[in-house]
Amino acid sequence: MLISVARALILYAVIACIMRLMGKRQIGQLQPTELIIMLMVGELVAIPLEDNDIPLLNSMVAVAVLASVEVAASIVKMKSKRFRELMDGHSVIVIREGKILQKELKDLRLTVDDLLLALRQKDVFDISTVQYAIMETGGQLSVLLKPEERPASVSDVGADISEDSLQSLIIADGRLNKSELKEIQMKLSELEVMLKAQKKHLDDVFLLTVDSHRNFNLVEKDGTI
Amino acid sequence: MKRFVAAMVILAIAVGGSIWMNVYVKNRVEELVELAETLAETAKTKDMDDAQSALDELENLWEKSTTPLHMFVIHRELTEIELNLHMLGSYLDGENWALFREGTVRIKESLEHILHTQEMSLRNVF
Numbered sequence: 001m002l003i004s005v006a007r008a009l010i011l012y013a014v015i016a017c018i019m020r021l022m023g024k025r026q027i028g029q030l031q032p033t034e035l036i037i038m039l040m041v042g043e044l045v046a047i048p049l050e051d052n053d054i055p056l057l058n059s060m061v062a063v064a065v066l067a068s069v070e071v072a073a074s075i076v077k078m079k080s081k082r083f084r085e086l087m088d089g090h091s092v093i094v095i096r097e098g099k100i101l102q103k104e105l106k107d108l109r110l111t112v113d114d115l116l117l118a119l120r121q122k123d124v125f126d127i128s129t130v131q132y133a134i135m136e137t138g139g140q141l142s143v144l145l146k147p148e149e150r151p152a153s154v155s156d157v158g159a160d161i162s163e164d165s166l167q168s169l170i171i172a173d174g175r176l177n178k179s180e181l182k183e184i185q186m187k188l189s190e191l192e193v194m195l196k197a198q199k200k201h202l203d204d205v206f207l208l209t210v211d212s213h214r215n216f217n218l219v220e221k222d223g224t225i
Numbered sequence: 226m227k228r229f230v231a232a233m234v235i236l237a238i239a240v241g242g243s244i245w246m247n248v249y250v251k252n253r254v255e256e257l258v259e260l261a262e263t264l265a266e267t268a269k270t271k272d273m274d275d276a277q278s279a280l281d282e283l284e285n286l287w288e289k290s291t292t293p294l295h296m297f298v299i300h301r302e303l304t305e306i307e308l309n310l311h312m313l314g315s316y317l318d319g320e321n322w323a324l325f326r327e328g329t330v331r332i333k334e335s336l337e338h339i340l341h342t343q344e345m346s347l348r349n350v351f
Contacts, residue, residue: 021231057246064239073230099295 003052011045014060018067027183031138037070088137095133098146108135119143167217169210174221184210247296250343253290254336260286261333264313268326276325278316283332284310298339306335 018041022034030038044062049053077084092104094115105115115133118141124130131147134142154161168180170191181191195202198218207219260283267276289308294303309332316325342349 021228021235023228023237055296055300057296061239061243064235068232068236071228072236075232101269214231 004049007052007056008049010056011049011059014063015041015045018063021071022067023071033073033087034070037066040066091133091137091142092135094135094141095127096129098128099128100127104135110135115141165212167209167211169207170210170216171202171205174203174206176202184212186210186214241278247343247345250294250297251340253294254340256287257283257290258333258336258340261329261336265326265329265333268329271322273317273320280313280317298343302335302339302348306332309335 013086014032017197022037039050041063044059044066046055048059073083073087077087092108093102094101094108100112100115103121116127119125119127119130119133122141122143124143124145124208129145130143131146132142132144134144136142168184169176170180170184176188180189192202194214195205195218200218204220205218206221208216210216260279264276264279264283284315287307291303291307309328313325313328313332316322321335
């Protein structure tokens with residue numbers, strides 16, 4: 001049993017390194033080859049975990065090779081459009097000016113039901129409102145509505161809205177984040193003065209966010225942590 | 226670029242390590258096969274002293290090789306050899322030459338099987 005624990009810990013460390021190497025891109029935007037690699041890695045790791053008779057190195061080497069080749073391929077894809085199209089295919093327009101392009105739909109082996117479902121997931125219920133719908137290489141549908149159907153933006157209505165700035169997480173879960181403090185060029189003493197003005201102490205704060213204009217949002221500890 | 230370099234380094238280590246591992250397993254198992262052959266010969270001549278010294282030699286090399294081999298070879302194949310090796314001692318003590326010979330043949334065949342499975346060949350790849 002202890003052997004299984006040790007093997008699981010080693011494989012966890014290997015997978016953590018491999019995932020780090022492959023990058024965050026893998027989690028959010030899986031291309032067809034990336035999806036297959038992820039499934040294969042999962043399977044390769046599961047085999048020695050199930051069977052202690054199989055050497056760990058066999059799986060680790062296979063996982064390392066797959067991940068390295070995938071990273072190398074993704075970098076070659078960045079450099080070469082041809083290679084990218086060969087590996088991932090290319091985006092296909094399936095609706096143009098409210099009209100379904102049936103040939104493209106057939107080539108993608110996509111039914112109208114599939115297309116309508118994907119449109120509904122984008123909150124589009126009427127095909128005639130669509131200027132372009134594009135099936136991306138990762139299988140997602142991108143939709144551009146006709147100009148008259150698009151929601152108005154701030155610039156469309158000409159409203160005067162002050163610029164937003166990013167909130168920095170200065171205290172999270174009651175812990176001071178010194179790097180964030182440094183990021184917004186705020187001294188600890190300045191923070192303490194700011195809290196004092198609110199009759200608060202650093203130890204009382206559960207969450208504190210501060211923007212670049214020194215506007216802050218404070219949540220006090222409720223005594224549970 | 227950093228990620229590419231890291232990937233290439235890992236790939237080089239994986240490929241280089243695999244080649245080294247193949248060579249290591251091949252050499253070590255070939256040595257063990259050679260000793261198993263010597264042991265089989267002593268079973269034919271039924272010379273107790275020769276058999277005992279050949280068995281000791283095989284056991285010593287096996288002891289040295291067993292940990293690294295477990296890193297690369299499926300464990301149950303090695304366990305089978307280990308069990309047979311232990312049995313050989315008791316066959317020899319009882320001067321049961323028929324079983325002793327059978328045991329040495331089984332060990333040799335198991336070692337040769339490992340050699341074949343580690344060999345870089347189309348049969349093994351596919």
